[in-house]
Amino acid sequence: MRTEHMLCLSLHAASRAMTRAYQPLLDALGLTYPQYVVLVALWDEDAQPVGAIGRRLMLDTNTLTPMLKRMETAGLVRRTRSPRDERQVIVSLTEAGRAMEARAAHVPARIVAATGLSPEALRDLNARVSALKDSLAREDREREDRERED
Amino acid sequence: MRTEHMLCLSLHAASRAMTRAYQPLLDALGLTYPQYVVLVALWDEDAQPVGAIGRRLMLDTNTLTPMLKRMETAGLVRRTRSPRDERQVIVSLTEAGRAMEARAAHVPARIVAATGLSPEALRDLNARVSALKDSLAREDREREDRERED
DNA sequence: TACGATTCGATCGCGCACGATCTTTATCGA
DNA sequence: TCGATAAAGATCGTGCGCGATCGAATCGTA
Numbered sequence: 001m002r003t004e005h006m007l008c009l010s011l012h013a014a015s016r017a018m019t020r021a022y023q024p025l026l027d028a029l030g031l032t033y034p035q036y037v038v039l040v041a042l043w044d045e046d047a048q049p050v051g052a053i054g055r056r057l058m059l060d061t062n063t064l065t066p067m068l069k070r071m072e073t074a075g076l077v078r079r080t081r082s083p084r085d086e087r088q089v090i091v092s093l094t095e096a097g098r099a100m101e102a103r104a105a106h107v108p109a110r111i112v113a114a115t116g117l118s119p120e121a122l123r124d125l126n127a128r129v130s131a132l133k134d135s136l137a138r139e140d141r142e143r144e145d146r147e148r149e150d
Numbered sequence: 151m152r153t154e155h156m157l158c159l160s161l162h163a164a165s166r167a168m169t170r171a172y173q174p175l176l177d178a179l180g181l182t183y184p185q186y187v188v189l190v191a192l193w194d195e196d197a198q199p200v201g202a203i204g205r206r207l208m209l210d211t212n213t214l215t216p217m218l219k220r221m222e223t224a225g226l227v228r229r230t231r232s233p234r235d236e237r238q239v240i241v242s243l244t245e246a247g248r249a250m251e252a253r254a255a256h257v258p259a260r261i262v263a264a265t266g267l268s269p270e271a272l273r274d275l276n277a278r279v280s281a282l283k284d285s286l287a288r289e290d291r292e293r294e295d296r297e298r299e300d
Numbered sequence: 301t302a303c304g305a306t307t308c309g310a311t312c313g314c315g316c317a318c319g320a321t322c323t324t325t326a327t328c329g330a
Numbered sequence: 331t332c333g334a335t336a337a338a339g340a341t342c343g344t345g346c347g348c349g350a351t352c353g354a355a356t357c358g359t360a
Contacts, residue, residue, distance in 0.1 A: 010280040018157075019162075037158075058163045085355075086355055087356070088355095108156075111158065115157070200339065211339050212320090213318070215341080216316085220315085
């Protein structure tokens with residue numbers, strides 16, 4: 001089993017290469033890549049509880065809470081307890097967070113260009129990678145279920 | 151731009167899902183996933199300098215040095231200065247590191263099964279993801295070259 | 301109504317990724 | 331041969347990913 005043939009390595013390396021591709025663009029906006037991703041989720045739908053963001057991005061609160069606090073300090077989001085369910089913390093965009101959408105509007109096209117792929121090829125690859133993720137996640141869930149039976 | 155359509159997110163999530171798929175198998179061996187990957191590289195070719203491992207895995211010494219030290223503490227590898235070039239640190243397998251290859255022999259098949267993909271589909275996806283990685287890396291190199299001209 | 305179970309988020313600790321900077325050793329050109 | 335330059339690792343700081351654990355709010359059910 002040579003390193004070049006392992007899909008896990010390609011995925012890992014491609015993911016990090018993707019992050020590096022975003023980096024110079026996001027640096028100018030004072031964002032990290034994961035923070036940008038959280039903003040994308042909030043631009044799509046504002047005022048989400050932490051858990052909803054986590055399910056969307058496959059991240060747990062132990063990652064999100066410190067990150068959201070940093071973003072709150074940076075003035076991008078607000079964190080407020082829901083009055084209807086005091087357990088939930090609703091994350092919503094500030095004016096600066098909303099304004100960032102326009103400032104980052106040029107980012108996706110630059111990334112698409114850097115991939116060197118056609119829109120169709122991108123969609124196709126995205127579908128395959130996403131399906132792979134789902135297979136692995138399902139396998140993981142089933143393993144956890146088996147362990148819970150013990 | 152909705153979150154479901156972004157390839158960067160799929161890649162990131164798939165990469166982490168892959169790590170989670172390895173985890174229960176590697177936990178039993180006392181390895182982390184990146185440590186396993188380093189071992190794979192050394193099983194393929196023993197006694198490599200730190201830099202060679204880094205080029206193979208796209209990792210820099212600021213990641214590798216602490217990791218290799220942990221692996222040395224765990225008794226998996228040895229780190230020795232090359233007598234021919236005192237700058238180089240040669241990483242080589244210990245007996246335990248070599249023995250780990252047999253103990254981990256069942257891992258790749260399990261992962262392939264978890265992906266739910268045929269060997270051909272796996273090879274194809276690997277090739278595409280790898281090509282994407284190369285495109286992004288090339289773009290990144292060219293950007294750095296442009297900046298160096300300033 | 302009361303109480304055990306569940307849900308939601310926060311916290312802690314560790315390992316990895318990576319930019320920036322430093323030290324040591326090797327190499328190359330004048 | 332000497333000094334500038336380059337190359338190989340090490341170190342430091344910060345942010346993210348995640349397992350484990352905790353506290354508080356809510357829900358389900360007897």
